[in-house]
Amino acid sequence: MRITCFLLTVFLFLLCRETVAQYTADKIVGQKQKYVSLADSLKHSTYPYLLPIWGQKVISKGFDLPFPMGFSAQYVWQQSDIIINNLQVGFNNGPKRNCDDLIRFDEATATTNGVNVRPDFWLFPFLNVYGILARSNNSTAVKCGLWIPDSSSSWKKIADINTKADFDATTIGFGLTPTFGIGGFFLALDMNFSWSDIEQLDKPAYIFILGPRIGKNFKFKGEQSLAIWTGGFRVHMNSGTNGSLPLSDLFPVNEWNKRIDSGYMKVANSQQQVDAWWNGLSDRDQQNPVNKAKYNTANTALEKAGQLLDGASQAASTLGNSTVQYSLDKRPKDKWNFLIGAQYQLNKHFMARVEYGFLSSRKQLIAGLQYRFGF
Template sequence: MRTSCFLLTVLLGLLYREAAAQYTTDKIVGQKEKNVTLADSLKHVTYPYLLPIWGQKVINKGFDLPFPMGLSVQYVWQESDILINNLQVGFNNGPKRNCDDLIRFDKATATTNGVNLRPDFWIFPFLNVYGILARSNNSTTVHCGLWVPDSSNSWKKITDINTKADFDATTIGFGLTPTFGIGGFFVAIDMNWSWSDIEQLDKPAYIFILGPRIGKNFKFKGEQSLAIWTGGFRVHMNSGTNGSLPLSDLFSTNEWMQRIDSGYIKVANSQQQVNAWWNGLSPRDQQNPVNKAKYATANAALDKAGQLLNGASEAAGTLGNSSVQYSLDKRPKDKWNFLIGAQYQINKHFMIRAEYGFLSSRKQFIGGLQYRFGF
């Protein structure tokens, strides 16, 4: 039973779906002959596309615009520590019981490997809008333990549980990236909202990502250029998670019963220690409010553990048709991390980009190829 409680929590992987904007709306500046010639020529160009709005006015002011439409394919890897609490567990759609004091998490790490497809367009010269469609393979590893009170009412860990669950997710979402220039640099504030459908969860997991960046674009010969940037990355996710799992997906009947029997033995031993301590007190000490509170707290915790074992034991009788329902709260251990990135423009149609985030309990990498075209 104990391991199943933990296995339920591993379906909570943070799903990193970041997709940043194109950073190539550049003002042609400088006194070099090629810059002066290009800036002057743009003032007399007729802009042929519907987007972005005000495109004609912008190029007449000396800005070199990228193609307004784009399609990119990106690989994403992310690893992040998460914090889990308020775990509640029930069996066969029966009442759920809070296990927060019994089950304590040492570390939970979510890992994502996925590919996303991102169509985007510049609605204004300073605003890129994009959609997200992603498919990912995810896993969550959990290191935790079962804790019960002893005869001195001190809580002790009676077993360690290390487990891992793998699951797939489909994600859809959208994003906005306002971009502007200042002192020869660009500033981009990337924001996106996504919802990930995971079979084991009752409703899609929601994530909001904020990524402010500052960088500079370096022009080379022809249409080639290199944009480099640095910035931050912040994740917010919905904290509440509810789900259900078939018990047969977790354990065989024999393994399930062995774990239940082991749990009964350890809880019974703890109960004997508490009773021996209480019975060894004098009648006067038993009336001491402090001792009475310790005794009541210990009995309540052990009774809760016993009820969970009873529910697990009843479910074991029909393991093939039984299920476990759970709910919990989770959040990233660190909301922010630092990132660096670069994008190489081969020509105005093709770009390659890469970005890496670090300096916190979260690390991520994104790399991809982008194709841009007119509309």
């Protein structure tokens, strides 16, 4: 099942494109002299940069703005459980057959380690726009079983499939972060869209991530501050995936015939058991709609298994030039997870932040550095 491993790893890689929005424009309020002095200074100052639009207007109303341009680099680790279904497989561009009843997934866990970079700018005082370029190393561990009926009323697992796939991936995207801050408290709604063009997929994979956050910024001496927040992380993606792989990528050449011969033998044994059960029924029991349905279901599954083996056998005869085509639907086990984060600002130019997501089947850690400047 290296096909499935590959696809799930692509999926997880895409999940990690989310990045943390920097601290926003902040309306200075408070009765302490330092706040009153800062607000008064902002109201009477001249804004020197082209961005954001309306920068002069908002500082005249007592808002403190970050530098308009920035560049950040972030390390990302994530581990997530994936649910897949509607798995279809075909060989050498022949017809694909649904394998949901034959291949049953017990567990699929994907892990990624990567780095993404993000240039950004404040288009408006309360809207940050950014681009994403990312590279990651990924692995996916899949545990599943191959099942066939041994009588019309029962199925048996004839093989356990435990495998792991590794690959590198690259993605690009962009994001928008509407934010608002007052008195050190802030709200942010991070949204980003990304696409990954990977050789084994028919078309780029797309994902949308939504990350609402609420937090508080604590000011220290000079320009130093610490922002802390909590929020959520939601994933939406195009669930359908299609692609093609060389047959030799799935198993070594010397294993193909052994696996195919073993499969034929197990299917034949199961067919004998199903037929023996059916022939052992009385005429009246054979007319029972329940027994008919069981018998037809078993025969359909065994016929499908035989057709897949026939396709694999034909492909194996020209293994060097053969391909396997696949399609499946996939989704995260949990759409949402909870997150907490913090950002330390050394000054208005340099910042460091970290964020951790948990309380679901998905866990993630993002840590990064940011540099901001005027424009």
